[in-house]
Amino acid sequence: MLVRAHGFAIARGVAEQLLVELDVRSGLPSFAVVGLSGAGARDTRERVQAAILNTGLSFPRRRVTVNVAPASQRRLGAELDLAIACCVLAVEGHLDAARLARLGLFAELGLGGALRPRPGAGAAAVAAGEARLAGLVVARADLREARAAAAVRVAGLGGLAEVVALLAAPPRAVSAGRRGRPADG
Numbered sequence: 001m002l003v004r005a006h007g008f009a010i011a012r013g014v015a016e017q018l019l020v021e022l023d024v025r026s027g028l029p030s031f032a033v034v035g036l037s038g039a040g041a042r043d044t045r046e047r048v049q050a051a052i053l054n055t056g057l058s059f060p061r062r063r064v065t066v067n068v069a070p071a072s073q074r075r076l077g078a079e080l081d082l083a084i085a086c087c088v089l090a091v092e093g094h095l096d097a098a099r100l101a102r103l104g105l106f107a108e109l110g111l112g113g114a115l116r117p118r119p120g121a122g123a124a125a126v127a128a129g130e131a132r133l134a135g136l137v138v139a140r141a142d143l144r145e146a147r148a149a150a151a152v153r154v155a156g157l158g159g160l161a162e163v164v165a166l167l168a169a170p171p172r173a174v175s176a177g178r179r180g181r182p183a184d185g
Helices: 038-054 078-091 121-130 140-149 160-166
Strands: 002-011 014-025 030-034 063-069 103-106 135-139 153-157 174-176 182-184
Touching (some): 078 103, 078 160, 121 140, 140 153
Parallel strands (some): 135 153
Antiparallel strands (some): 174 182
């Protein structure tokens, strides 16, 4: 299954829009991030996995590959934590992948799932507008800066659980089974 989200890297006050793609396949459980520098990829993997699990959500027990495009050796990765985590959560059915693909995401994750501010939220908001995204999700502390610069709707949230509530996957269809009991469809 392939899921996509939009993230941003900031350099000299200008945001570069990045495409985060996540693919999940059967196989031995692993979590690889390509398109980031070695240390940045390793740190992002650890923050994302810890934040998801410490929020009480499920992490795939399959082969997970994340690609960040365009690839760059200078990016650190923390500003992509939320985009990567949301892709994982969409694969697990916690988020609606179609809604996710229309949003920009810009926040670092704490190990407990808190959204942490990142420098350049205003620039990310400008880039989200230029990319014609439906909105942008940032850490609550970055809300004022992002809204001041935004041409898109901005949501400032405090943690991963709030992001899940905002972007929750629609409930599975339920149809009437025998004797009027609901049955999964």
